[in-house]
Amino acid sequence: MLAEPTVIAPSPLRPEVWSNKRGGLCEALDYYNAYKGSIYTSGRIVRGVLLDGEADRLDIFSAQVIIASVGGGRIKENGVMVRTQDSADNSVGIESVFRTWEARTPVAIIAGKNHPKYPCTPPAVYAVLDFFHITNVWKEVELTARGQFVKVWRIRFEKVDLNKISWWQPNGLHISDASAAPIPTVKACDHCQVQSVQVFSKVWTCLNHSCEAYYSGLSDILARDPSSLVYSSAFINQRNPNPIALGSLPDLKPPMPDLIALGSHGTDLISRRGFVCQLCGCCNRRVYWSHLVCENKSCNFTQPAQIFPYPLAAIDNEIQLMGNFMARKSTRNGVNQNVLMGPLYDPYASVLNRHCLTTMNTLDICGYKVRQYILPDNMGRPIGSFTLFISNPNINAAVNGPTYMFNELERADIGLKRNTVAGGTEQYEGLSRHFQQNFGAKYKFAVSVQSKGFSEAHPVILMGLQRLIWAGKVAVDVTTQVLAVHAPHEHFPPPMGNDFNELLALGYRESDSIRYHDDGEKELGPTVAALSLGSPSTMKFRPKKAETGFDGIVKRNSLGDFDAILEVPMKHGDMMVMHGSRIHGIYEHSVEPRGERRFSLTSRFVDPAKMASDEDRAAARVNGAIPAAAAAYAYNGF
Ligand SMILES: O=C(O)CCC(=O)C(=O)O
Ligand SMILES: [Fe+2]
Numbered sequence: 001m002l003a004e005p006t007v008i009a010p011s012p013l014r015p016e017v018w019s020n021k022r023g024g025l026c027e028a029l030d031y032y033n034a035y036k037g038s039i040y041t042s043g044r045i046v047r048g049v050l051l052d053g054e055a056d057r058l059d060i061f062s063a064q065v066i067i068a069s070v071g072g073g074r075i076k077e078n079g080v081m082v083r084t085q086d087s088a089d090n091s092v093g094i095e096s097v098f099r100t101w102e103a104r105t106p107v108a109i110i111a112g113k114n115h116p117k118y119p120c121t122p123p124a125v126y127a128v129l130d131f132f133h134i135t136n137v138w139k140e141v142e143l144t145a146r147g148q149f150v151k152v153w154r155i156r157f158e159k160v161d162l163n164k165i166s167w168w169q170p171n172g173l174h175i176s177d178a179s180a181a182p183i184p185t186v187k188a189c190d191h192c193q194v195q196s197v198q199v200f201s202k203v204w205t206c207l208n209h210s211c212e213a214y215y216s217g218l219s220d221i222l223a224r225d226p227s228s229l230v231y232s233s234a235f236i237n238q239r240n241p242n243p244i245a246l247g248s249l250p251d252l253k254p255p256m257p258d259l260i261a262l263g264s265h266g267t268d269l270i271s272r273r274g275f276v277c278q279l280c281g282c283c284n285r286r287v288y289w290s291h292l293v294c295e296n297k298s299c300n301f302t303q304p305a306q307i308f309p310y311p312l313a314a315i316d317n318e319i320q321l322m323g324n325f326m327a328r329k330s331t332r333n334g335v336n337q338n339v340l341m342g343p344l345y346d347p348y349a350s351v352l353n354r355h356c357l358t359t360m361n362t363l364d365i366c367g368y369k370v371r372q373y374i375l376p377d378n379m380g381r382p383i384g385s386f387t388l389f390i391s392n393p394n395i396n397a398a399v400n401g402p403t404y405m406f407n408e409l410e411r412a413d414i415g416l417k418r419n420t421v422a423g424g425t426e427q428y429e430g431l432s433r434h435f436q437q438n439f440g441a442k443y444k445f446a447v448s449v450q451s452k453g454f455s456e457a458h459p460v461i462l463m464g465l466q467r468l469i470w471a472g473k474v475a476v477d478v479t480t481q482v483l484a485v486h487a488p489h490e491h492f493p494p495p496m497g498n499d500f501n502e503l504l505a506l507g508y509r510e511s512d513s514i515r516y517h518d519d520g521e522k523e524l525g526p527t528v529a530a531l532s533l534g535s536p537s538t539m540k541f542r543p544k545k546a547e548t549g550f551d552g553i554v555k556r557n558s559l560g561d562f563d564a565i566l567e568v569p570m571k572h573g574d575m576m577v578m579h580g581s582r583i584h585g586i587y588e589h590s591v592e593p594r595g596e597r598r599f600s601l602t603s604r605f606v607d608p609a610k611m612a613s614d615e616d617r618a619a620a621r622v623n624g625a626i627p628a629a630a631a632a633y634a635y636n637g638f
Contacts, residue, residue: 011120013167016253017276018124019283022428024295025050025126027274028283031108031250039070039093046100049157050126052112056142056152058231061117063172065236066109066132066157069140070094083144086151094153097137104243106131106160108252111168119169125427126283129168131249132157135240136197139209141218143226151209156235160244178239184232189213201232253281256292259306266307267509267597277301289416289435289507309410310597312403312572315535318595319571322536325594326350326569348388349373351540351567355553361482365474366637367395368575372478373566375541375583378549382483384526384580386541386566387475391573400463400633402573406533408460409507409599416507419449434514435507439465441606441620443502444521453623454503454630462630464601465503467575468529470635472500472603475577476527498525500603501624508535510596516542516561520584525605529577532570535595539576540564541587569594 019025026033032048034040040048051061051068060067070093087094100107109129113122136156141149159166162176175181185198192211198204202221206213215222221229253276264271274285275292282296294301329350348371361372369390374382396402416435424430438451439461454462506514519528542562543550554562570576570591578589591600606624608617 008118008120010123011167011170013165013170015123015127015129015167015281017128017281017283018126020125020427021283021285021295022126023285023431024274024283025110027285028254028276029108029128030254032110037093039096041092041096044092044096044099045103045105046096046107048108048110050110050112051115053114053116055116057227058140058142058154058229059117060156060231060236061111061115061119061168062236063119063166063169063174064159064162064239066129067154067231067236068157069142069152069154070097083142083150083152084146084148087139087153097134097153097155101134101137104133106133106244106249107157108132109157119172127168128252130164130166130252131160131244133160133240133242133244135238136199138196138199138207140199140207141215141222143222149222158240158242160242160249161246162239162242173237175237175239178241181239182234182237184234184238197235198232199235201230202228253278256303264306265310265596266305267310269510271305271307272509285418285431287418287431290413307410309407310534315572315595319536319569322538322569322594326538326567329567348390349566349568350538351564353554353565356550356565361478363478365389365478367392368637370474370478371568372475372482374479374483375580375587377582377586378543378547378553383586384578384583385475385479386583387471387478387577387579388568388570389471389475389575389577391571391575396573402531402533405460405463406572406599408458409505409533410597412458412460414458414461414505415450415452416505417450422448434512435509437505438502439505439623440500440502441608441624442611442616443504443604443606444523449504451619451623454625455623455627457503459629459633461503461505461601462627463633463635464505464531465500465603465626466630466633466635467531468503468601468603469499470637471531471575472527472529472577472579474637475529476579479579498605498607499626500525500527500529500605501620501626502606503601503603506600506602508537508593508598508600511593513592514590516540516588516590518544518584518588519578519604520581523606523610524581525607526581527577527579528602528604529575530570530600530602532572532574532576533599533601534572535593535598536569536571537591537593537595537598537600538567539570539589539591540567541589543586544588547586 026035032040038050039046056069109132111127111129113125134155135158138154139151140154142152144150185204186195187204188195189206189211191213192208194208196207203217205215205218208214256275256278259271262270272286276283277294277299279301280296280299282294284295287293290305292303292305333351356376357373363370372385372387375384375386377383415437418431418435421430421432436449438449439457440454442451542564543554545561550562554565556562608620611617
C-alpha cells in the first residue's frame with residue numbers, strides 16, 4: 001500500500017527546469033526524450049529517469065539520495081498500479097541501468113507530481129531534480145497489494161553535486177563531505193562469496209538473487225511483518241566517491257541553441273527542437289512556425305525564429321534525390337517495365353497498380369504537363385480522379401508565381417502553428433507534427449485549426465486560391481470529358497459546382513509528414529486542390545483497410561494495411577486535384593515531404609448548408625468571401 005499523502009509545505013526554492021507537459025520535457029531536454037515509460041536511454045545508457053506515481057513503499061525521495069524501482073509487470077487495480085510479476089533480469093531497461101552504473105555516467109532525475117514521497121508541494125507536473133550517479137543496483141522481494149511476493153530491481157542514486165542545496169528538500173540532510181558520512185556494513189555471503197551491502201536496518205542478507213542464500217534471515221520478517229523492513233540509515237546516508245567531474249556534467253538547463261553557430265537554415269531538425277525558457281525554466285515545445293514562445297502562461301518570453309532563405313539549389317538537390325529514390329522504387333515495382341500495358345505505361349509514378357487504375361491521361365495545358373489517374377471502386381467503376389499539374393521553370397519564375405510565393409511565405413508570419421490533437425489531457429497533450437493555418441470557412445481537419453478571413457489573408461494566400469480555383473475547374477472539366485468518352489458511368493461525381501471558400505496552409509520542416517487520412521468531412525464539396533511550394537514530396541493513395549473488395553488486387557502489409565496503389569512526386573509549383581467525394585470513402589492518402597522546407601496550400605468548398613451551427617455558417621460567409629483584392633491575382637494558367 002502506498003502511504004497516505006501528508007500535507008506538505010511548498011519549498012522556498014524553485015526548480016531550475018520544469019514542465020507541465022510531457023511533450024515539453026521530450027522536445028526541450030536532451031536527457032529526457034521518452035513519451036512513455038520512466039527511463040530514457042540513448043546509446044543503451046540511461047540519460048534520464050522520471051519518477052512519478054508508480055513508486056513503491058520502500059522508495060526514497062530525500063535531499064541527496066533517491067531509491068527507485070524499475071521493471072516488473074504491473075496492472076491497474078482499484079486505481080493503483082500493482083505489480084504482478086518479477087522484474088526480468090534481461091529487460092532492455094535493467095541492462096541499460098547496469099551499463100550506466102558501470103559507465104559511471106550522470107543520470108538526470110525528474111520528479112512527477114504524483115510521487116507519493118514528494119518531500120514538498122510539487123511545483124509543477126514535472127520538475128527536474130538534478131544529476132545523480134548510480135551507487136547500487138539490487139533485487140528485492142516485495143509484498144504487493146495483492147498479497148503476492150514479487151522481485152523488483154531497486155536503484156540507489158546519489159546526487160553528483162553534494163554542495164548544491166536540493167530545492168525539493170532544502171532543510172533535508174545535506175552531506176557535502178563523503179568522508180563524514182556513515183559507512184554501511186558490507187559482508188561476503190558464506191554461500192556464494194559475493195559481497196552485499198546491508199540495505200535493511202534489521203539484518204544483513206545476501207542480495208545475490210541467484211544464490212541459494214538470497215534473502216536468508218528475512219523470510220520470517222517477510223512472512224510476519226514485511227512493513228517492518230526499512231532501509232538502514234547508514235545505507236541511506238552513506239556518500240560514495242563521486243565518479244563524475246562537475247565540469248563535465250551536461251547542462252541541466254540547456255541554453256538557447258545558437259542556430260547560426262550550428263549552421264542551421266531554420267527548418268532543419270536541429271532547429272525544430274523545443275527549448276528551456278531562460279526566464280522561467282519552463283520546457284517548451286516548438287509550437288509556432290515563426291516564433292519561439294514560452295508555454296508558461298505567466299511568462300512572456302517570445303523570440304522570432306531564425307529562418308533563413310532556403311536556396312532553390314537545395315530544392316533542386318532534393319528533387320534529384322527524390323528522383324533517384326522513385327526510380328529505384330518504380331523499377332522494383334515494374335511500373336516502367338511493362339510497355340505492353342500501353343496506355344498504362346507511366347514514367348512518372350513510382351507505384352501504379354494497373355489492375356486498379358484503369359484510365360490514364362497525359363495532356364499539355366498552359367505549359368503544365370497534366371497527368372490524370374482515374375480511381376475506381378473495388379468493382380473497377382470510376383469514382384473519382386486524381387490530377388497532377390506538373391509545373392516548369394517558366395511557370396515557377398513568373399510574376400507572382402510559385403517561387404515568388406515560396407519566398408514570401410519564408411519571410412511572412414501567416415500564423416502557422418502546430419495544433420493539439422484531440423483526446424489528450426493537458427499533461428499528455430499531443431501536437432500535430434506539421435504547422436497549420438486555415439483561411440476562409442472553418443474546416444475541421446483531424447485537429448481543430450484556427451481560421452482567418454480571406455480579407456485578412458496575406459496576398460500569397462489569395463494568389464494560391466486563384467491558382468487552385470483554376471486548377472480545380474480544369475481538372476474537373478478534363479475528368480468529365482475523358483469519362484464521357486471512355487467510361488460513362490452513373491457513379492462518377494458531379495462537376496465541381498462551387499468555387500472554393502477555404503484554404504489550408506501547411507508548413508513542413510525536415511522530416512515532417514502527414515500520415516494516411518482522407519479529406520472526407522461531410523461538409524466538403526467533391527473537389528480538393530493543393531499547390532506545392534518549396535521542397536518536393538511524394539503523395540500516396542491506398543484503399544482503406546476495411547475495403548476487402550481490393551483483396552486479391554492489392555497486397556496488404558504485415559499490419560493488414562493495403563500497399564499504395566499510386567505514388568507520385570509533387571514538386572515546387574505543382575498542383576494536384578482530387579475530384580470525387582467517394583474517393584475519401586474508399587481511399588486514404590498521405591504526403592511525405594522529401595526535403596527541409598515545404599508549404600502546401602490546399603483548397604476546398606465547405607458547404608455552409610451542412611455546417612453544424614448558425615454561428616459557423618455566418619463565419620463561413622464572412623471569412624470565406626473572396627475580397628476584391630483577389631481579382632489582381634486572377635489566374636487562367638498563364
Ligand atoms: O501537403 C499536401 O500537399 C496535402 C496535405 C493534405 O493531404 C491535406 O491537407 O489534407
Ligand atoms: Fe488530405
